[in-house]
Each structure stands twice: as structure tokens, then as C-alpha cells.
Amino acid sequence: MESTQPTATDRALVAAGQRLTVKVPGTSANLGPGYDSLGLALSIYDTLTVETLSTGELEFELSGEGADSLPRDASHLVVRAVELALDRLGFRHSGLKIIADNVNPHGRGLGSSAAAVVAAVTVANAMVPAESRQDRDWILQLTSEMEGHPDNVAPAIFGGLALSWQDSEQYSSTRADVLTSVIPVVAVPDFELSTETARGLLPASVGHHAAAMNSGRAALLIHALTADPTLLLPGTEDYLHQSYRAQAMRPSADLIAALRSAGHAAVVSGAGPTVMVLANGADEAATITGLIDTFTAANTPEVGWRVMTLAVDVQGARVEVHRR
Incomplete structure (x- = not known):
């Protein structure tokens, strides 16, 4: 029997002459005990602009992070994701001009691929006619499928704290609103660690006691972020993944240990090696940046660190569409 699945040429073309710009926050997943389930949107943004062409060509301009190493052709993750999303929506394009300005460091645990x-996917969904567009839950499904888990894509889509x-x-x-007094401080080292490498260090199973301890801390962390930030330090205690990954990012692990010993809620951001500290107020955030500078200068002089005081992004991905 012949297949009735429509071929690429059967799919409708999106209109040429559109210009769409989307701004997406970086994210920090896990937050200590919330392994593969908690994620926080951060005020560090990548911007993607896509123009639909009628020429059948692909033009790609790339600046910022990854500009020296990422491809500028159909193999780029953005191109593949746009085409997959259009295909799922029943459409195709006749040419694209893509302009990507990357601010989010790559391979550092701040959700750059998410x-x-x-x-x-947000841009592709906005390209199609209004009657064919899907909601943000559809975007969550497709992007989670592509990433393999939702912990980074969810806060990038919805903003705030994603559970x-x-x-x-x-x-x-689902989304929770984080107290405005919670200030994320990130220390980004000048070395990378792939998510695949970090996941490969985890054991196949953990004991019941560790699992029970971790679930209690994850619940406490949600309360700390949304109601009582004085509990951020105990709420960020992890029993599932950070200790196993420490060998692959020793400078980061040592910095986390020093910050936690000083009473600050430091964790591995995502799979690492970025360190994120959740400060309770501007005064603690300033203290943390000073401690990071002092500790890294004395203990990891061979590593370059970029320290940024950020905010929790509350909007998630937002898109602007201009049609001729």
C-alpha cells in the first residue's frame, strides 16, 4: 500500500517577506537537588532574527558566543529546529536569512542549546498563519523532545522558576514566581564540560536514603525561592549528582565547597562547570562576588572566571513579528 504521508513538497510554504525576532533567556537547571526537574530563567539573553526569503537560499550571520566554532549552514541547531518545527506544523520554507547574536556562554551549564x-521553534511557530499556530505547551513538547528533558527549555519558554x-x-x-530578593550570581569558568560527559559520571542508581534526603531538600528549595529565602542554603543541598560530577570540574567543585562553607547557596549550574549562587538580597550578592574573586585568585589562578550578577527572568521567550 502506498504511503499517504505528505512529502516535503506537499507542505504549504510560509509567506516570504516576514521578519521575526525572538529573545530567549539563559537558564540554570537542577539548582542543587532539583535534578532534571527544576530550572530557573536568567537575565542573560540570546537574540535570533529570521527573515523568510523567496530565493531558496540559506543565509546565516552569527556573532557573539560560538561565532568562531559554530556552523553557518543547514547543520546548525537553529536551522534544524526551525525545519523540524515547520514540518510538524505542516509547512516548509523557501529560504531563510538567520541572524544569531549569542550572549549565553556555550558548554557551561547555562542552557545555551535549550x-x-x-x-x-518559537520563531517557526510564529511564521505560520494564525490558524495553524500552536500554544507554548506545544513548544514545550517539541523542544523537550529535542533536548531529551524539559528542565532547561521550560524556564526558557515560560520564565521564572519552572517545575x-x-x-x-x-x-x-508549571511555573512559580521567585521572590524579587533572590539574586542569582554566576561564576563562568573558561573551560567547557559537555552534558553527555557530565551525565556519564552518574551512577545507575542511588540508595533510598539519599533519594529521600534529596526529595526533602527539593521541596524545601521551592519554599525558599518563593516564600523564605533564609532557607536557600539547606534547600540547595544535593544528594544525587553534584558529588559524582566533581571530578570533571574540580575548580568549580572547590569553589562551591568554599562558598557553602561561608554560608552561601552555591550549586552547579546545570551540568556545569558554571557555579551559581542564589543570594538573598543585593548585600549578599556583593559579598558573594567578592568571595569568588578572592577564592579564585588564590586557589584557581590558572582558570579564567567571568562573574555576573543577574536577575530571574520573568517573561521567558518573547517574539516580535513584522510582515510586509
Whole structure:
């Protein structure tokens, strides 16, 4: 029997002459005990602009992070994600001009690949006619499928604190508002660590006691972020992943230990090696940046660190569409 699945040429073309710009926040997943379930949107943004062409060509301009190493052709993650999203929506394009300005450091645990796929799928969804567009839950499904888990894509889409879970092939997320007094401080080292490498260091199972301890801390962390930031230090204690990954990012692990010993809620950001500290107020944030500078100068002089005081992004991905 012949297949009735439509071919690429059967799909409708999106209109040429559109210009769409999407701004996507970086993210920090896990936050200590919230392994593969908690994620926080951060005020560090990548910007993607896409113009639909009628020429059948692909033009790609790339600046900022990754400009010296990332491809500028159809193999780029953004191009692949745009085309997959259009295909799922029943459309195709006749040419694209893509302009990517990357601010989010790559391979550092701040959700750069999640930002790329969220930007691409959001743009693709905005390209199609209004009656064919899907909601943000559809974007969550597709981007989680591409990433393999929702913990980074969910806060990039929705902003704030994302609490995410999976049932079979269904991904879900709900959002919580973080207290404005909570200030994320990140220390980004000049070395990378791939998510695959970091995941490969984890054991196949952990003991019941560790699991129980971790679930209690994850629940406490949500309360600390949304109601009582004085509990951020105990709320960020992890029993599932950070200790196993420490060997792959020793400078980061040592910095976290020093900050936590001084009473500050330091964690590995995502798979690392970035260190994130959740400060309770501007005074603590200033103290943390000083401690990071002092500790790294004395203990890891061979590593370059970029320290940034950020905010929790509350909007998530936002897109502007201009049609001729």
C-alpha cells in the first residue's frame, strides 16, 4: 500500500517577506537537588532574527558566543529546529536569512542549546498563519523532545522558576514566581564540560536514603525561592549528582565547597562547570562576588572566571513579528 504521508513538497510554504525576532533567556537547571526537574530563567539573553526569503537560499550571520566554532549552514541547531518545527506544523520554507547574536556562554551549564531550540521553534511557530499556530505547551513538547528533558527549555519558554515532569512521552511544566530578593550570581569558568560527559559520571542508581534526603531538600528549595529565602542554603543541598560530577570540574567543585562553607547557596549550574549562587538580597550578592574573586585568585589562578550578577527572568521567550 502506498504511503499517504505528505512529502516535503506537499507542505504549504510560509509567506516570504516576514521578519521575526525572538529573545530567549539563559537558564540554570537542577539548582542543587532539583535534578532534571527544576530550572530557573536568567537575565542573560540570546537574540535570533529570521527573515523568510523567496530565493531558496540559506543565509546565516552569527556573532557573539560560538561565532568562531559554530556552523553557518543547514547543520546548525537553529536551522534544524526551525525545519523540524515547520514540518510538524505542516509547512516548509523557501529560504531563510538567520541572524544569531549569542550572549549565553556555550558548554557551561547555562542552557545555551535549550535557548537555541526554544528560539528556533518559537520563531517557526510564529511564521505560520494564525490558524495553524500552536500554544507554548506545544513548544514545550517539541523542544523537550529535542533536548531529551524539559528542565532547561521550560524556564526558557515560560520564565521564572519552572517545575517540570514527564509521563511517558508527555512533558509538562508549571511555573512559580521567585521572590524579587533572590539574586542569582554566576561564576563562568573558561573551560567547557559537555552534558553527555557530565551525565556519564552518574551512577545507575542511588540508595533510598539519599533519594529521600534529596526529595526533602527539593521541596524545601521551592519554599525558599518563593516564600523564605533564609532557607536557600539547606534547600540547595544535593544528594544525587553534584558529588559524582566533581571530578570533571574540580575548580568549580572547590569553589562551591568554599562558598557553602561561608554560608552561601552555591550549586552547579546545570551540568556545569558554571557555579551559581542564589543570594538573598543585593548585600549578599556583593559579598558573594567578592568571595569568588578572592577564592579564585588564590586557589584557581590558572582558570579564567567571568562573574555576573543577574536577575530571574520573568517573561521567558518573547517574539516580535513584522510582515510586509
